[in-house]
Amino acid sequence: MPLIENGHPVEDRFIRVGDDEALPDGAAVLIGVDRFLKEAEALRGRQAPVGIIWPNNRPIGEIEPFLGQLSLIALVFPSFRDGRAYSQARLLRERLGWKGPLRAIGNVLRDQFLLMARSGFDQIEPAKEADAAAVDEAMETYTVFYQPTADGRPSLLRQRLGRVAAQE
Amino acid sequence: MYVYDEFDRAFLAERTAEFRDQVGRRLSGALSEDEFKPLRLMNGVYLQLHAYMLRIAIPYGTLSATQLRRMAHVARRYDRGYGHFTTRQNIQFNWISLQDLPDAMASLAEVGVHGIQTSGNCIRNVTTDQWAGATPEECDDPRIWAEILRQYSTLHPEFTYLPRKFKIAITAADKDRAAVKVHDVGLRLHRNEAGELGFEVLVGGGLGRTPFVGKSIRKFLPARHLLSYIEAIMRVYNQFGRRDNIYKARIKILVHEIGAETFAAAVEKEWEAIRDGALHLSDEIIADIRARFLYPAYETLADQPAELTEALKDPAFATWHRNSVTTHKQPGYAIVTVSLKPVGAPPGDATADQMEVVADLAERYGFNEIRVGHEQNLCLPNIAQKDLPALWRALEAAGLATPNVNLVNDIIACPGLDYCALANARAIPVAQEIAKRFADLEKARGVGRLHINISGCINACGHHHVGHIGILGVEKNGQEFYQITLGGRADEHAQLGTLLGPAVSYEQVPGLIEDVVDTYMELRSGPQELFVDTVARLGIEPFKERVYAAH
Numbered sequence: 226m227p228l229i230e231n232g233h234p235v236e237d238r239f240i241r242v243g244d245d246e247a248l249p250d251g252a253a254v255l256i257g258v259d260r261f262l263k264e265a266e267a268l269r270g271r272q273a274p275v276g277i278i279w280p281n282n283r284p285i286g287e288i289e290p291f292l293g294q295l296s297l298i299a300l301v302f303p304s305f306r307d308g309r310a311y312s313q314a315r316l317l318r319e320r321l322g323w324k325g326p327l328r329a330i331g332n333v334l335r336d337q338f339l340l341m342a343r344s345g346f347d348q349i350e351p352a353k354e355a356d357a358a359a360v361d362e363a364m365e366t367y368t369v370f371y372q373p374t375a376d377g378r379p380s381l382l383r384q385r386l387g388r389v390a391a392q393e
Numbered sequence: 394m395y396v397y398d399e400f401d402r403a404f405l406a407e408r409t410a411e412f413r414d415q416v417g418r419r420l421s422g423a424l425s426e427d428e429f430k431p432l433r434l435m436n437g438v439y440l441q442l443h444a445y446m447l448r449i450a451i452p453y454g455t456l457s458a459t460q461l462r463r464m465a466h467v468a469r470r471y472d473r474g475y476g477h478f479t480t481r482q483n484i485q486f487n488w489i490s491l492q493d494l495p496d497a498m499a500s501l502a503e504v505g506v507h508g509i510q511t512s513g514n515c516i517r518n519v520t521t522d523q524w525a526g527a528t529p530e531e532c533d534d535p536r537i538w539a540e541i542l543r544q545y546s547t548l549h550p551e552f553t554y555l556p557r558k559f560k561i562a563i564t565a566a567d568k569d570r571a572a573v574k575v576h577d578v579g580l581r582l583h584r585n586e587a588g589e590l591g592f593e594v595l596v597g598g599g600l601g602r603t604p605f606v607g608k609s610i611r612k613f614l615p616a617r618h619l620l621s622y623i624e625a626i627m628r629v630y631n632q633f634g635r636r637d638n639i640y641k642a643r644i645k646i647l648v649h650e651i652g653a654e655t656f657a658a659a660v661e662k663e664w665e666a667i668r669d670g671a672l673h674l675s676d677e678i679i680a681d682i683r684a685r686f687l688y689p690a691y692e693t694l695a696d697q698p699a700e701l702t703e704a705l706k707d708p709a710f711a712t713w714h715r716n717s718v719t720t721h722k723q724p725g726y727a728i729v730t731v732s733l734k735p736v737g738a739p740p741g742d743a744t745a746d747q748m749e750v751v752a753d754l755a756e757r758y759g760f761n762e763i764r765v766g767h768e769q770n771l772c773l774p775n776i777a778q779k780d781l782p783a784l785w786r787a788l789e790a791a792g793l794a795t796p797n798v799n800l801v802n803d804i805i806a807c808p809g810l811d812y813c814a815l816a817n818a819r820a821i822p823v824a825q826e827i828a829k830r831f832a833d834l835e836k837a838r839g840v841g842r843l844h845i846n847i848s849g850c851i852n853a854c855g856h857h858h859v860g861h862i863g864i865l866g867v868e869k870n871g872q873e874f875y876q877i878t879l880g881g882r883a884d885e886h887a888q889l890g891t892l893l894g895p896a897v898s899y900e901q902v903p904g905l906i907e908d909v910v911d912t913y914m915e916l917r918s919g920p921q922e923l924f925v926d927t928v929a930r931l932g933i934e935p936f937k938e939r940v941y942a943a944h
Contacts, residue, residue, distance in 0.1 A: 284632070305428070305431075305554070306431055306514070306554050307554065307636060308551070308552070308553065308554025308555060308631060309631060309632055309636075311550060311551040311552075311553075311554070311631070312551055312628050312631045312632050313632075315551055315628075316628075320666060334428060336415065336424075336428075336432055337554075339550070340548075340550040340551075340553055341550075343550035344550045344551055355423060366407060366410075366411050367404070367407050367408075367411075367548070368403065368407065369400050369403050369404045369407070370548075371404070371544040371545060371547045371548070371549075372544070372545050372546075372547075372549055372550075372620075372672075373671035373672065374550060374551070380671075381400050381544060
């Protein structure tokens with residue numbers, strides 16, 4: 226399954242490693258939160274990038290002490306109807322200042338791609354092949370947005386004001 | 394009226410195109426029914442007992458004549474010639490076929506009407522006082538703030554997949570006609586001692602199978618902080634609301650389980666971090682939204698014009714006037730409630746013909762404006778008093794002048810087992826039968842203000858918990874039974890009704906209600922003591938004794 230980054234297919238350089246598998250030397254790895262917390266000290270000295278899968282039922286604030294040693298954060302949608310990771314994503318971007326890659330994994334479907342992008346995800350791991358091919362279409366479904374988020378898109382409240390100001 | 398601009402129209406066109414594409418992908422099999430369901434729900438499309446149902450939002454209850462006329466067109470062309478106004482300022486079309494849905498939606502979209510977020514686990518249509526902008530009781534027009542919330546909540550990227558649906562209501566008058574205490578968030582707009590506008594914020598109210606009256610978590614929130622505070626509430630709920638059990642997923646359960654104080658502390662902490670951020674409502678932004686509401690160009694008129702005084706000599710007109718006409722903030726004008734509760738008809742239904750009559754009358758006499766209230770009646774908020782006699786004659790001819798507003802036969806009822814896939818029992822025929830028992834409006838007037846609310850299942854769409862008399866349909870061994878509660882109310886003194894006793898059969902309900910009303914008539918301290926006040930004073934025991942002795 227291709228990985229989408231900022232709307233484009235990219236190669237996934239992170240290897241997903243299970244809790245009881247050995248970490249491959251020198252390779253970027255994506256590991257679960259339990260293993261990460263248990264091995265955090267040892268991982269601090271690792272020479273290759275480490276990414277973490279943070280579950281959606283764990284307060285995202287707890288990740289803060291570890292941000293400096295992470296190269297990727299993956300947030301989970303167990304079902305597309307479970308929207309907890311949207312809040313986690315915004316908090317990571319807007320509160321905790323996470324600038325690195327933020328990946329949506331799990332039951333990730335095209336009708337939610339744009340919501341994910343607006344919430345701060347820059348990487349999307351689509352659950353369906355066909356959805357990956359439709360990423361441009363999905364991202365362009367809307368051109369106007371009512372509310373501000375940290376995705377940089379102008380919101381209507383501000384645009385309207387700008388328009389009123391320009392007319393005066 | 395709020396005037397949509399090119400941004401709103403562009404958004405609506407994009408939304409319509411998106412849904413057409415989603416329907417196409419459903420039909421091709423690219424989307425499973427499980428994946429499609431939340432998408433259609435968030436466009437107002439339900440699968441009912443017999444057909445698809447389309448629920449259309451009437452934001453803060455305000456409609457133009459053009460919009461209402463288009464609804465009449467949809468009712469006639471795609472439905473069976475009528476629509477059903479709900480308790481949440483929506484209208485439902487119960488008989489639209491799936492293949493007609495995109496066309497019906499496109500037809501409505503042409504006049505800026507849609508079903509966006511009328512269902513699904515998102516922030517729903519924000520509701521408010523149907524007299525907004527017209528009543529002298531309010532401190533500000535609550536629709537300004539409902540519109541700000543509508544914009545904020547429309548396709549909110551963070552809050553489109555909440556644990557459960559989320560309903561917000563606003564009142565700006567001390568007399569609460571928006572039932573804010575039984576909403577997920579209730580907002581009471583008022584001025585503080587310094588004269589500044591702000592909101593009292595209530596959370597965790599709601600009906601359904603676990604009813605609660607909302608708890609106040611902030612007495613005064615300066616109005617400019619509305620969006621950041623709502624965002625803080627939503628963010629706490631989205632992260633910590635229960636998702637393991639659909640019946641425990643509403644915010645009221647979270648607030649109940651962790652306690653209002655703990656919940657409030659979490660909200661305040663979140664809010665501290667965002668209160669001065671991008672959601673801060675500057676004076677310019679508020680003024681911009683405010684400027685997009687156009688108010689009628691009222692004439693300078695005096696109260697009690699000769700035309701009105703003369704007409705009041707007609708007892709039939711005088712009766713209607715006393716019942717259905719209310720004081721306007723502008724001298725010489727009045728607020729008119731249009732009863733959709735003619736005795737014997739389904740509460741809240743309007744035929745296409747009736748919708749067109751009301752649209753015509755709004756154009757001729759009412760500055761093009763119509764309102765929808767949570768009691769399932771319509772309202773013409775801006776009528777010159779001198780036009781009241783002519784308006785009454787036209788309403789009367791269309792069966793829209795039943796003078797029973799707030800009376801025992803002005804019943805709120807959900808669609809019940811006649812339409813709804815969730816229902817356990819019928820609601821509409823119960824309402825019709827009770828209304829017939831009080832068809833003598835002289836008798837109904839003697840009883841005074843009495844709200845009967847009927848739900849066909851514990852989901853409580855008919856708001857039975859907050860009816861002065863509440864009737865809940867349940868199923869027992871394949872038969873319809875009904876539980877009766879007394880003493881509920883949805884206003885500023887909101888409380889839940891108390892169960893009267895064992896459930897009774899479908900056939901017994903109308904007689905039992907008559908007995909309850911007869912008991913009240915005997916026990917009340919005088920005609921000025923309303924039913925709900927007698928119940929508050931005496932409790933349910935005297936009613937219980939009398940009613941169950943008889944049955």
